[in-house]
Amino acid sequence: VVFHPRLVGGSPDSVFWQKYLQPLLTDPSRPCAVLRRSVDWQREAMDCMERAFRAVVNEIPGYEFKTRAALSEMMYLLVTRAPAMRAVPKKALRSADRIKTMLQFVQTHYAEDLTVEQIAASASISPSECLRCFHDMIGTTPNQYLRGQRLQRAAELLCGTTLQVTAIAAQCGFEDSSYFARSFRQLYGCGPTEFRRRTLRAGQ
Template sequence: MALSVCRTVIDDFARELLKHGTAAFPIACYHDDLQTEPVPWHWHEELEVLVVSEGTILATAAGEKYRLEKGEGLFINAGVLHGDWPLNAGPCRLHSMVFHPRLVGGSPDSVFWQKYLQPLLTDPSRPCAVLRPGVEWQREAMNQMERAFRAVVNEQPGYEFKARAALSEMLFQLVGHAPAVQALPKKALRSADRIKTMLQFIQEHYAEDVSVEQIAASAAISPSECLRCFHDMIGTTPNQYLRDQRTQRAAELLCGTGLQVSEIAAQCGFQDASYFARAFRQVYGCGPTEYRRKARRAGAV
């Protein structure tokens, strides 16, 4: 299986659409250069584990932020909203594995699923777990992740068995040692549901003139509660998230179409061309025309 650059594509609910592996072997390995393309907010029904290979990253999951250095990692449970961004100006990379829990747990009536997977998947106090090499069980969990990663990428005979065995050992460490989060699970779950609803609304209406009041109304909450949810769950404001979604879509159109920059701006909800240029530069470090030129030189268009 070739190692891939992760291209996160999400639906209207911020649920990732990318298929990870195959139905017979539901696992995939990725590498990400966060300076080139951060991992945006998304969620999926699969489990994920990542390890920083270079630089320092800001990993966010379930409303919490984690500063991770080279050699440190993060386990992310199914259904948890998460994203990753660079924290330093130099190279900033990570590699990850995304896999369906049935790869390890088998059928729902198996002892593996009922005794180990199901309790982990349904525990709202365990949305994620930081993995640091200074803690023995966390180091062992990352070692097992790396074994599974190498097995899947190299595809030597029997690699499927080796990957599943390593992931089983990794999950055993997590089930046995990962501490519960000291939080209010019901409140966190309610906020997560509201955020997913509001992200859906933004995905559906980003090209329109959208207000905070409209975003809040989509989840049947007040504007102030909307602001609190965005701040607590994803560390930004509704307007900033809306701007980022618009510029992300604009970047896709710049690379994938021959539309004029002004047409792209209008399609993405920017009525003022100069504001579009400023907003795009804030996110991508260059103007839209320069971004398209660089993409063409790199062969992306």
């Protein structure tokens, strides 16, 4: 779930931004937060993310408010409960900066025919260092993250447009419609057509 912090923090002079968002975003001792369902508050934060995502996908009446409310609740949990890391090594901070740059690059260019070399070049590092950053920081590979971004965008288009499935696949960077359908089923538990039918029915 990717969103601009101002969605919940408002303008830089707002109390939400100054009291909660800015301290969290600029704290070098908290470059990231790992969430596990075995921890109560972390499970609650993950549930908030799920509610926000579903609200956007289903576009239920007032979904903008519901999305912002769920994300605000999640951010409050992170601000008040996420522990700081003692003596964060400079290498870890450097890796955090690099992964942010590469994630943003993927989110902007997900529909293109990206390679690991291109993703690495966006952060001015080698492909091997790129692989290490992805593995250490978010526990996946660049290609797996790229595929996830493409599938997430495809899910949004399935629910928010009337484009044909093949057109959505191509628009999201999938040249092979069969591969797109298999990948979509692996992530969402059903094919693209069934996913569209279910979400539209749920929104009625």
